[in-house]
Amino acid sequence: MSERHLRIPPAARSDLSAFLGRLLRTDESAVVRVRRRGTDAVEVWAATGFGVLAVRVLPGAVAPDSLVASAPVLAASLRAGDGLTSRRSARPDDELDTGYAMDSAWRGALPPSSGFVSIDSVPSSVLRDLAERGAAIGRETGGPAGPPPSLLDSHVLRVDDGHGIGVDVALRTTFALQAMGFAGDGPDEPVRVRATATWVRLDARYGSLYQRAVAGPKLFV
Numbered sequence: 001m002s003e004r005h006l007r008i009p010p011a012a013r014s015d016l017s018a019f020l021g022r023l024l025r026t027d028e029s030a031v032v033r034v035r036r037r038g039t040d041a042v043e044v045w046a047a048t049g050f051g052v053l054a055v056r057v058l059p060g061a062v063a064p065d066s067l068v069a070s071a072p073v074l075a076a077s078l079r080a081g082d083g084l085t086s087r088r089s090a091r092p093d094d095e096l097d098t099g100y101a102m103d104s105a106w107r108g109a110l111p112p113s114s115g116f117v118s119i120d121s122v123p124s125s126v127l128r129d130l131a132e133r134g135a136a137i138g139r140e141t142g143g144p145a146g147p148p149p150s151l152l153d154s155h156v157l158r159v160d161d162g163h164g165i166g167v168d169v170a171l172r173t174t175f176a177l178q179a180m181g182f183a184g185d186g187p188d189e190p191v192r193v194r195a196t197a198t199w200v201r202l203d204a205r206y207g208s209l210y211q212r213a214v215a216g217p218k219l220f221v
Contacts, residue, residue, distance in 0.1 A: 073099035124183035
């Protein structure tokens with residue numbers, strides 16, 4: 001086994017392929033950061049084209065404990081026989097081709113793994129509706145490059161715990177939730193909202209999103 005490797009069992013390859021496919025529709029040159037989680041799982045992190053971090057946990061193993069790889073390379077590896085290499089290679093059957101190391105392409109630290117306070121849950125249908133309304137406004141106000149950053153930073157939803165603690169969800173986060181397909185199709189699918197002083201985190205059925213807790217104008221509430 002090579003010193004730098006990513007191993008994903010066959011049963012989880014379709015989930016990784018879906019994650020990468022949706023990511024590449026937001027940024028065709030995206031990179032992913034894979035980090036070990038426990039003894040038999042990995043976290044697959046990506047910066048979406050909306051400026052929001054997305055992560056999905058899958059069974060697998062990675063060495064070193066964290067590596068950065070090209071999302072197009074991983075996606076191509078999955079398409080080419082589920083990432084299996086030719087018989088001439090000594091690579092194990094469940095090991096993916098991660099290409100060249102791209103650690104310098106990853107900017108910024110990952111959010112903390114603990115310290116998040118639970119705020120409340122929001123039905124996925126609410127977030128989906130906000131994304132659709134924002135997209136309509138974006139088509140009216142945006143240019144060839146898409147919606148302006150000021151629109152993406154707009155706060156479209158205030159989530160409160162009922163005891164004076166609340167956070168704002170930005171339009172860019174609702175776009176990312178839609179684009180990554182994390183919430184599933186059910187209208188009442190709950191999306192849990194948690195936060196620290198610097199991050200707002202949305203936990204859905206198929207993954208989590210992390211938005212920087214930054215100031216922005218209110219668009220919808």
